[in-house]
Amino acid sequence: MKAILKQMKAFDYVIIVVCLIISFLPNIVTANIYSNSNDEQTIVALIKINGQEVDRFVLGDETEDFEKTYYPDTGQYNIIQKQGDQIRIQEDNSPDQIGVRTGWISQPGQTAICLPHGFIIEIQGKVDEDPLILPL
Template identity: 35%
Template structure:
């Protein structure tokens, strides 16, 4: 079968390919919009709270900073928190399950690290007061 015969018998028309190509390109538009929004996002901070009480706030705006903070409760249980650039993690803890340590780095607004045995929560919040994951234009 020749190409001309195939084109005559096919249900596809010349503009169909162009329309499909345009739709495929438009499917990547959200990726572009959200990556531009993330690049211009406001400053972020990580809030450490234990049993619902705010203990400390870590500023995550300076990309050159690197330090550790040791939280220790009255029973002697501890969590070693590491801040490196614009991200934060629990580097070491003396809890049994180590889920908080295995969680790794977080750097997005709304992300959390939880250590249930110590009732510890680290949450990244946007300084503009917006909801986690909200888009600001």
């Protein structure tokens, strides 16, 4: 180990430090772009039954809170609850209750699914402008 350190010159250390900084630069730039884009994003909850979109709600503190019941098929029901910027399956009559146990969802990409009923709540974000296009 000492033999390797004796062979290195001062400029070698500078090159190593610069390479380390450059290796983290893409992460820093990407984090900065996406952190600035959150203010420009509208979050939408899509309600799907058997793959077909049946309803859509904008999630936010300025929208009104509600409960709504859906009937995917005869003898099946799903009650959803929206509160501020989050939504959940409050109650359903499926045997496993996975959708109910999922709880509140509010971030783009999250889903609550009641598989026996084919009922899905999916959160999507609509960005007003593309954050990956940098101005020149």
